[in-house]
């Protein structure tokens with residue numbers, strides 16, 4: 070598992086390491102040394118490097134890096150924002166070890182440099198940058214030279230991935246011990262460039278005291294929860310997913326979802342749809358079965374078969390009272406449910422009804438998969454805009470609804486009502502095409518049908534979906550994803 074630490078949790082990690090006997094100065098020397106190592110990869114002896122230091126410990130890392138880079142034959146010019154006398158603690162100590170000149174920033178420092186090291190602000194950013202700090206950031210961005218940011222690009226909030234004011238646009242960012250959510254959440258991810266993590270002498274053991282609740286969405290988080298077929302198993306032991314579909318002219322979305330559920334490993338997949346639409350569905354389905362459900366009562370009849378243990382409603386279903394009534398029927402009982410697209414929007418004006426139905430049956434998994442527009446309609450625009458970050462918005466929604474919330478985007482967040490959250494980085498911009506959300510919902514219901522727990526089902530599905538897309542790249546359409554999934558699943562089965 071790869072934990073993501075908030076700025077506050079990282080501060081705790083630093084403190085625990087120091088209490089454990091590693092001094093703050095040792096941590097700073099290690100951090101600055103790691104910065105210098107990255108800088109050396111980007112430059113050759115004789116190259117010029119501009120190091121921009123701020124008034125806190127981020128600046129301290131810059132002073133250490135400057136010293137190491139001079140030792141490695143780089144020509145370093147160092148500028149300090151603020152006065153040398155204003156430096157405190159370890160930053161003051163390492164500034165004292167720097168034998169070169171300490172300049173005030175001027176734009177000419179950036180002329181022709183091979184690299185700019187941004188050590189202005191890191192975890193201590195307390196307010197938006199203004200004044201001289203803002204003009205330095207503007208000059209750095211204007212210069213167009215490669216930028217190595219220390220911890221985070223200055224101006225970026227590492228916890229939220231947001232910048233309230235000017236922010237450095239980095240080519241590369243080096244952070245310490247663990248990444249922060251802001252390295253993965255947009256716009257932070259696009260401002261950081263390539264992100265690397267340096268060990269600086271903080272032991273993994275501190276995580277046992279911090280108990281972080283946010284993680285990178287990667288296989289170690291959920292691999293052990295995945296279900297694989299057993300030699301003595303049969304299709305019924307791999308679960309039966311039901312996709313509730315609507316009219317024939319909207320049959321593409323449920324068909325995409327159903328195919329993905331089969332590929333994900335569900336033993337059987339059935340689409341329930343109105344009788345008049347069944348021939349249209351049947352014309353393009355083979356392994357997926359069909360059932361007649363003309364209305365909520367009809368769906369109830371289909372669901373009387375308890376072996377249908379996971380249900381997806383939403384893709385192609387239409388927005389309105391009819392869909393809301395279908396959702397109500399599906400939510401009666403203990404089976405796992407995925408609500409996507411129209412099923413979410415159908416509760417726009419009556420979200421409390423939905424949350425009450427979810428709460429009525431404890432211990433079964435409900436997964437909601439909104440994109441930002443659907444999220445705003447269901448949970449209220451303010452849940453998105455007033456939350457400090459996308460991560461916190463998803464968490465708040467999960468708490469309010471009692472469901473696992475998959476807030477989609479190229480930085481998809483999966484949040485559980487228990488506070489656990491995973492931020493996805495295995496994604497592809499080519500997923501921004503019609504029907505890919507239907508495929509994702511299908512993978513989730515396919516995982517749930519196999520008995521995978523809700524959070525792990527959702528997080529693994531998001532990853533598998535992104536990994537499948539990454540295998541194709543340009544030209545990807547949602548129909549391709551099904552065929553790409555076996556390669557991704559084979560990698561997971563092999564433990565790659």
Ligand SMILES: NC(=O)C1=CN([C@@H]2O[C@H](COP(=O)(O)OP(=O)(O)OC[C@H]3O[C@@H](n4cnc5c(N)ncnc54)[C@H](O)[C@@H]3O)[C@@H](O)[C@H]2O)[C@@H](O)CC1
Nearest residue numbers: 083096097100125126127190191192193194195196197220
């Ligand atoms: N023991 C530790 O805590 C370690 C910290 N390290 C580094 O220390 C950094 C955190 O250091 P600090 O907590 O000193 O924080 P920063 O160095 O990020 O900034 C703190 C300073 O900036 C000022 N400031 C904050 N926002 C401002 C704004 N908008 N405009 C002008 N001034 C502003 C504060 O008043 C304070 O003087 C990390 O990002 C990391 O780079 C590393 O050296 C590793 C060890």
Ligand SMILES: [K+]
Nearest residue numbers: 190219221223
């Ligand atoms: K920085």
